[in-house]
Amino acid sequence: MTKIILAGGFGKLGLAIQEGLAATDYEIVGILSGHHHESQYPVWTSRDQIIEPADIFLDVSTPATVFENAQWAIKHNMAIVIGATGLTEEQVTQLREQSEHGILIVPIYDSKVIQTKLSVAEQQADKISQELQRLQKAGRTDSYMEQQIKTLKNQLPNLKLIIMQLKKQLISAKKSNQKTNTQHFVRSNNHRNDL
CATH class of the missing domain: 1.20.58 (Methane Monooxygenase Hydroxylase; Chain G, domain 1)
Structure with a gap:
């Protein structure tokens, strides 16, 4: 089973992802959020609180945190999927150069x-x-x-x-x-x- 940490899991897209991954071969091991929420998954309000290992860091959070989240995930040997906006071209280049496990950036713009x-x-x-x-x-x-x-x-x-x-x-x-x-x-x- 592929383990996922979901950042931004309580926004509209994050909730849809939680629901969509429920009966799959992917397991959400926890959610990184700016605020505490009641959830069936562990909820962390800071990257420092995360203790669960994961294969993929899936970020649909905010432009304010997406770059730091990705850097953290790279340091913790995770593949990264980013669905949040806010990265500059320089940051994208930097993340691609640093990532050893792959990075997919597909910002969701509404x-x-x-x-x-x-x-x-x-x-x-x-x-x-x-x-x-x-x-x-x-x-x-x-x-x-x-x-x-x-x-x-x-x-x-x-x-x-x-x-x-x-x-x-x-x-x-x-x-x-x-x-x-x-x-x-x-x-x-x-x-x-x-x-």
Whole structure:
């Protein structure tokens, strides 16, 4: 039986993977998650807590942790399957060079989700800009208003950075989806146990 550590096992995709692997030759030996969850499997909230050996490290977690997770898995002699986004080209190259047991990177992009996040971030930036203009046009300012202006001025550059990153992710998602749509994959029920 092939043993798997699943990172990000409680998101929508992670739960589907848990269900999909239930009656196969793959065994989930534990789940790495940012938060503790009730589960039939051991749940670790830190890589330092993992004590179970595994053959495959399957990561569908977040861009914030995917690179460090992969480095950890390489150090622990595991093959790696990454379904999370967030790796740079340099990180991909580094992981491929370091991995001795194989690495498969198939980031899952949902352009609709990214577009929604982008729209919300752009609306928030507009609201902050409007509120900032309103406060700055006010004739007199007290210390409370000055603090509000300072806070809004600090938030706006961070939000603009997030918007820029979301735009890049959206472009990548559209390219990835377009590439996937042109590769006509055929999958039969005979292969339902394949990872």
